[in-house]
Amino acid sequence: MRKACVFTAQTAIIPAYGRPPGQKGTPMKNRKKPALPALEKTPWTAGLHTETIWQEYPRPAMVRSSYLNLNGLWDFCIITSSPAVPSAYDGSILVPFSPESPLSGVKRQLLPGEYLWYRRSLTLPGSREGKRVLLHFGAVDQKCVVYLNGRQAGEHTGGYLPFSLDITDDMGDPCELIVRVQDFSDSSYYSRGKQKLEKGGMFYTAQSGIWQTVWLELVPQNHIRCVRFTPDYDNACCRILVSTSGGFPDGARIRCGIRPETGDDARRRDDPSLPPAPYAPVLTCFLTPEKEEAIALPDFTAWTPENPFLYHVDLEWGDDRVECYFAMRKCDIQTDTCGLRRIFLNNAPYMQTGVLDQGYWPDGLYTAPCDEAFLFDIRSMKELGFNMIRKHIKIEPQRWYYHCDRLGMLVWQDMVCGGTSYRHWFVTYMATLFNALHWSVKDGKRSRFLLSRREEEGQKLFYREMRETIETLYNHPSIVCWVPFNEGWGQFDALQAAAFVRTLDPGRLIDHASGWFDQKGGDLCSLHYYFFSLKFTPEPVRALALTEFGGYSWQIPGHSYSDKLYGYGKYNSRQALTEGYRKLLASTILPAVEKGISATIYTQLSDVEEEVNGIYTYDREILKPDKETVRRLNETMKALVTRTETNP
Numbered sequence: 001m002r003k004a005c006v007f008t009a010q011t012a013i014i015p016a017y018g019r020p021p022g023q024k025g026t027p028m029k030n031r032k033k034p035a036l037p038a039l040e041k042t043p044w045t046a047g048l049h050t051e052t053i054w055q056e057y058p059r060p061a062m063v064r065s066s067y068l069n070l071n072g073l074w075d076f077c078i079i080t081s082s083p084a085v086p087s088a089y090d091g092s093i094l095v096p097f098s099p100e101s102p103l104s105g106v107k108r109q110l111l112p113g114e115y116l117w118y119r120r121s122l123t124l125p126g127s128r129e130g131k132r133v134l135l136h137f138g139a140v141d142q143k144c145v146v147y148l149n150g151r152q153a154g155e156h157t158g159g160y161l162p163f164s165l166d167i168t169d170d171m172g173d174p175c176e177l178i179v180r181v182q183d184f185s186d187s188s189y190y191s192r193g194k195q196k197l198e199k200g201g202m203f204y205t206a207q208s209g210i211w212q213t214v215w216l217e218l219v220p221q222n223h224i225r226c227v228r229f230t231p232d233y234d235n236a237c238c239r240i241l242v243s244t245s246g247g248f249p250d251g252a253r254i255r256c257g258i259r260p261e262t263g264d265d266a267r268r269r270d271d272p273s274l275p276p277a278p279y280a281p282v283l284t285c286f287l288t289p290e291k292e293e294a295i296a297l298p299d300f301t302a303w304t305p306e307n308p309f310l311y312h313v314d315l316e317w318g319d320d321r322v323e324c325y326f327a328m329r330k331c332d333i334q335t336d337t338c339g340l341r342r343i344f345l346n347n348a349p350y351m352q353t354g355v356l357d358q359g360y361w362p363d364g365l366y367t368a369p370c371d372e373a374f375l376f377d378i379r380s381m382k383e384l385g386f387n388m389i390r391k392h393i394k395i396e397p398q399r400w401y402y403h404c405d406r407l408g409m410l411v412w413q414d415m416v417c418g419g420t421s422y423r424h425w426f427v428t429y430m431a432t433l434f435n436a437l438h439w440s441v442k443d444g445k446r447s448r449f450l451l452s453r454r455e456e457e458g459q460k461l462f463y464r465e466m467r468e469t470i471e472t473l474y475n476h477p478s479i480v481c482w483v484p485f486n487e488g489w490g491q492f493d494a495l496q497a498a499a500f501v502r503t504l505d506p507g508r509l510i511d512h513a514s515g516w517f518d519q520k521g522g523d524l525c526s527l528h529y530y531f532f533s534l535k536f537t538p539e540p541v542r543a544l545a546l547t548e549f550g551g552y553s554w555q556i557p558g559h560s561y562s563d564k565l566y567g568y569g570k571y572n573s574r575q576a577l578t579e580g581y582r583k584l585l586a587s588t589i590l591p592a593v594e595k596g597i598s599a600t601i602y603t604q605l606s607d608v609e610e611e612v613n614g615i616y617t618y619d620r621e622i623l624k625p626d627k628e629t630v631r632r633l634n635e636t637m638k639a640l641v642t643r644t645e646t647n648p
């Protein structure tokens with residue numbers, strides 16, 4: 001069999017490795033063979049090396065010094081129908097890239113009915129006496145079973161969220177780690193986002209398997225399990241809840257030191273082997289495990305996109321020490337001096353100008369090629385005058401949110417949608433017409449068939465994952481809004497979902513039904529503007545947000561995924577695209593902001609496969625519109641809200 005290449009021979013620096021598996025599985029009926037993509041690289045692809053892939057600490061909001069990264073080359077194979085541990089493997093796969101991605105070295109679609117197997121050996125350095133060994137997975141898509149030395153150590157369902165296993169009792173020296181994965185993609189009700197086995201248009205390559213960092217840490221028998229920070233802006237305090245493993249003597253207190261975050265702290269969040277920063281805490285207090293306590297901060301510095309001020313926290317409990325951070329900020333809906341309901345940040349009206357971000361990459365699919373690629377996306381949007389990113393139907397590794405925290409980028413976080421196959425004639429075409437005619441469509445039991453969410457198990461899974469998403473991302477100050485549903489995809493009982501989110505997190509905004517099928521709930525009347533004229537009426541309770549608009553296309557040869565094109569307005573040059581963007585903002589968006597729109601989200605940050613409507617090309621090499629024009633228009637939108645407030 002021929003050797004598998006990471007990407008095209010002309011650009012490959014990473015050695016070719018592994019072998020593509022034989023066609024052991026039976027192809028799905030009527031499955032078309034996809035054409036070979038023309039674009040499989042980014043500016044970072046050529047500089048990657050298998051031994052240094054994604055070595056940065058994966059959980060910067062809670063850092064420990066004991067850290068062993070397990071990314072790199074693993075054995076793999078794909079087998080049809082048999083869940084038994086295989087006797088032989090097909091070759092190597094580069095973790096944490098899914099087998100469908102060029103960077104994995106495999107480029108093979110995992111189909112329903114097939115099993116993807118991973119294997120590697122591991123040895124822990126030093127002694128683990130008196131310690132517990134925790135195995136962490138950033139995300140595995142969709143269902144997996146984990147084996148240690150032939151014994152099942154645990155399992156997990158859900159392709160977007162992290163999970164951990166205590167493998168202390170299963171460890172050997174050395175230890176054989178095996179992971180079995182199944183992925184049903186859009187053939188079942190599991191959460192999948194924009195993945196589709198028959199990709200095309202606004203749906204993209206389905207991916208599977210391990211796609212975020214795998215790592216180990218050693219913790220004391222009695223250790224800190226998690227920390228929860230809730231800023232109380234109006235009362236000048238932060239409520240802190242520390243959960244522990246238990247077993248410590250009654251009355252034992254957790255020492256908590258708080259001070260401003262420094263550059264040394266940031267470097268340690270990348271590499272915890274560095275020594276702790278030699279700075280004394282400004283404030284020291286003692287916390288009771290499992291009890292939320294309010295810590296007064298009378299002269300605090302507020303977090304904003306313009307000044308993303310973070311507070312560093314050192315927690316010590318017995319032999320355990322972790323480093324965390326939080327920020328003081330508030331985001332809610334208030335009435336401005338003109339009587340309009342608007343989004344406020346820290347008790348002042350604040351215009352949020354954002355972009356939609358799908359988080360896809362031509363070389364790594366769901367997995368960015370490196371940490372620097374994350375930084376490029378966030379920094380480039382800030383340079384264009386955007387202060388918000390809507391993370392669209394995907395949950396990123398926690399490093400992405402950390403970068404938004406420290407660089408100052410607001411985040412609207414979508415929940416990952418699922419359900420059976422979407423009925424596009426209803427959730428797209430008919431919904432657009434209903435929206436234009438201002439017809440309200442309920443999302444109760446009678447509509448679940450049309451909205452692709454009939455399965456009770458799928459509904460329960462969605463609620464479980466909403467809870468886990470909020471719990472996982474709760475401490476990131478950059479996140480200011482949760483978005484349970486988008487354009488009716490898998491939507492059901494959105495009012496109930498909004499109420500559920502509110503109980504879990506009362507301190508953030510809720511966009512309960514983005515675009516279509518508004519149920520009059522949440523904090524926002526959420527509008528999508530593509531086809532018909534933009535019409536809206538200010539509301540007495542909710543604020544108005546234009547949560548998708550634009551989507552203008554310019555296909556650039558050599559920087560496009562394929563010859564196919566999907567977008568909402570076609571242009572053939574930077575000048576033409578920039579002028580179209582300027583006219584759209586001047587004629588429609590700026591007047592809408594004056595009339596009450598509090599947030600705008602342009603579609604989108606980059607091209608994704610056939611959807612060629614990005615501000616950047618899919619490979620992030622070319623900025624399509626004129627930079628200064630985009631930046632100036634964003635600043636104009638922000639100034640409109642400020643001027644209206646100061647000169648009613």
